[in-house]
Amino acid sequence: MSRAVALHLGLIAALFAAQFVLPTYHQGNVARIMVLATYAIGYNVLFGYTGLLSLGHAMFFAAGLYGLALPIQHLGWGAGPALLSGVAAGALLALVVGLLALRTIGVAFMIVTLMFSQAFYLSVLLAGTWTRGDEGFVIPAAKQVLFGIDLATPTTRYFAALALFSLALLATLALVRHPFGKTLIAIRENEERARMLGYDTFRHKLGAVVISGAISAGAGAGFALLFGYAGATFASVQYSIFPLLWVLLGGAGTVIGPLIGTLFIFYLIDYASGLTDAYMAVVGVVLVALTLFAPQGIAGELRRRVWKGLP
Amino acid sequence: MSILSTRGLSRNFAGLRAVHDVDFDLPKGQVRALIGPNGAGKTTFVSMLCGRIRQSSGSVSFDGQDIGRLPAHKRIRLGMAYTFQITSVFQRLSLHENVALAARRAGTDEGAVADALSRVGLADRTDQVAGDLSYGHQRLLEIAMGLAQAPKLLILDEPTQGLAESEVLAFNALVRALAGNTTVLLIEHNMDVVMAVADRITVLNFGEVLAEGTPEQVRANPDVQSAYLGTA
Numbered sequence: 001m002s003r004a005v006a007l008h009l010g011l012i013a014a015l016f017a018a019q020f021v022l023p024t025y026h027q028g029n030v031a032r033i034m035v036l037a038t039y040a041i042g043y044n045v046l047f048g049y050t051g052l053l054s055l056g057h058a059m060f061f062a063a064g065l066y067g068l069a070l071p072i073q074h075l076g077w078g079a080g081p082a083l084l085s086g087v088a089a090g091a092l093l094a095l096v097v098g099l100l101a102l103r104t105i106g107v108a109f110m111i112v113t114l115m116f117s118q119a120f121y122l123s124v125l126l127a128g129t130w131t132r133g134d135e136g137f138v139i140p141a142a143k144q145v146l147f148g149i150d151l152a153t154p155t156t157r158y159f160a161a162l163a164l165f166s167l168a169l170l171a172t173l174a175l176v177r178h179p180f181g182k183t184l185i186a187i188r189e190n191e192e193r194a195r196m197l198g199y200d201t202f203r204h205k206l207g208a209v210v211i212s213g214a215i216s217a218g219a220g221a222g223f224a225l226l227f228g229y230a231g232a233t234f235a236s237v238q239y240s241i242f243p244l245l246w247v248l249l250g251g252a253g254t255v256i257g258p259l260i261g262t263l264f265i266f267y268l269i270d271y272a273s274g275l276t277d278a279y280m281a282v283v284g285v286v287l288v289a290l291t292l293f294a295p296q297g298i299a300g301e302l303r304r305r306v307w308k309g310l311p
Numbered sequence: 312m313s314i315l316s317t318r319g320l321s322r323n324f325a326g327l328r329a330v331h332d333v334d335f336d337l338p339k340g341q342v343r344a345l346i347g348p349n350g351a352g353k354t355t356f357v358s359m360l361c362g363r364i365r366q367s368s369g370s371v372s373f374d375g376q377d378i379g380r381l382p383a384h385k386r387i388r389l390g391m392a393y394t395f396q397i398t399s400v401f402q403r404l405s406l407h408e409n410v411a412l413a414a415r416r417a418g419t420d421e422g423a424v425a426d427a428l429s430r431v432g433l434a435d436r437t438d439q440v441a442g443d444l445s446y447g448h449q450r451l452l453e454i455a456m457g458l459a460q461a462p463k464l465l466i467l468d469e470p471t472q473g474l475a476e477s478e479v480l481a482f483n484a485l486v487r488a489l490a491g492n493t494t495v496l497l498i499e500h501n502m503d504v505v506m507a508v509a510d511r512i513t514v515l516n517f518g519e520v521l522a523e524g525t526p527e528q529v530r531a532n533p534d535v536q537s538a539y540l541g542t543a
Contacts, residue, residue, distance in 0.1 A: 179415050186412050189401040196361070196395070197456065198387030198416045 040258030043243035044217030048253035051188030056117030062235035064217030069230035090217020090227030136231025251299025320369035328493035344509035390463035417460035
């Protein structure tokens with residue numbers, strides 16, 4: 001077992017153990033953070049490893065959210081099939097959006113993804129009959145059951161969130177060690193060179209969009225299932241910016257960066273809002289400082305200073 | 312038999328005839344140098360061969376197949392390797408990963424990576440990051456990336472630019488060692504290199520073929536002398 005695998009399994013083990021020592025309040029927080037970090041992991045596949053900056057990932061998160069919540073609410077599905085339909089909805093949406101958006105690059109790609117995401121958000125509002133728009137709807141506790149386990153208790157919710165997070169974490173670790181993932185990194189570093197080595201860069205980027213969309217959707221579906229709520233806020237532009245921030249601060253293009261970034265910002269806001277009402281000002285100053293002194297993000301700095309082999 | 316040929320290959324840029332009506336045949340195993348004054352259309356010409364630029368008219372065939380409409384990556388997959396005029400490597404990746412990316416796509420093995428790096432004299436730096444290399448060494452790395460693909464045709468655009476004298480000599484030996492197995496098309500300004508390694512030379516001037524022949528024939532050609540070589 002390599003050091004990298006050991007490090008990531010160790011992280012999962014630490015999160016597992018944390019459940020037994022964390023106070024209830026933090027237990028709930030960390031469960032939420034792990035689900036959101038899963039979203040950040042999905043975002044990182046595209047942004048950190050492929051070098052494509054999307055401003056529209058909320059549509060994939062929300063596709064998972066509604067791909068799970070709508071069939072439960074209106075078709076009476078169980079959590080298992082609904083989880084799959086959530087992920088499938090995100091992957092399918094990512095395929096369609098990818099086919100169109102990848103015809104552009106750079107700033108145009110950012111704008112096209114933003115545009116698609118806004119169109120998705122408005123569609124959610126338009127379909128208010130089923131989605132209940134901004135107000136959203138609650139998933140009945142009776143439906144928050146997977147494989148006979150009630151996911152609505154703090155402990156089971158924590159472990160379910162950990163399972164989801166671990167799956168995404170280990171999947172990305174495997175991805176970046178796989179030739180496909182290494183080619184994505186090559187595309188990020190120098191797309192023209194990768195193309196002139198004979199790689200079909202369009203197909204690789206499309207694959208990255210689909211994987212990224214599917215993981216983001218998995219996070220959205222997990223979020224709706226574990227916290228029992230689906231609402232249009234999760235499709236808004238704010239939820240496209242969050243994963244970008246988490247990944248930037250945690251360390252783009254590192255496997256553990258998304259968790260570090262999500263954890264950091266969550267607790268930064270939590271702590272700062274206990275100090276002052278102007279907590280966003282505190283958060284802003286810290287973010288500026290981090291950008292100045294650790295432009296590669298926290299895990300990126302670790303890679304630079306401590307261990308160059310950090311995947 | 313020719314591994315690569317073009318018929319009537321032309322490219323205009325907004326009315327400028329960068330390459331005009333070029334018929335070109337490159338026999339298998341030959342080392343061919345492509346020379347000509349700056350702006351003669353050499354890079355445009357090879358870019359049309361490997362698909363970075365689409366021709367305005369004319370045809371390209373490679374290994375018995377018409378490739379004029381194929382996108383670049385498919386042409387590379389047929390067995391071409393290309394090194395850029397302006398060095399293009401993966402700056403933040405290790406030398407090993409740079410070459411391994413080339414080898415993996417081509418389906419050659421780990422041995423090909425080590426072999427390619429040692430052939431260009433970079434075997435002792437495999438774990439270094441490419442961006443830390445000098446410009447000349449980055450060019451050698453790019454050549455290694457070409458070699459690792461075990462290509463049928465290796466296209467090198469000004470490979471010796473920025474190399475030290477000893478490295479140029481090593482490069483000459485490397486290319487001569489490839490001759491016979493790998494076909495090489497070389498754009499080169501350094502006449503010593505051209506004369507040392509080329510089996511034949513094609514001279515481009517104003518986008519057209521001015522002359523073609525052995526190094527001696529080209530050197531003796533009065534048109535070439537006036538266009539390019541001066542009175543040497």
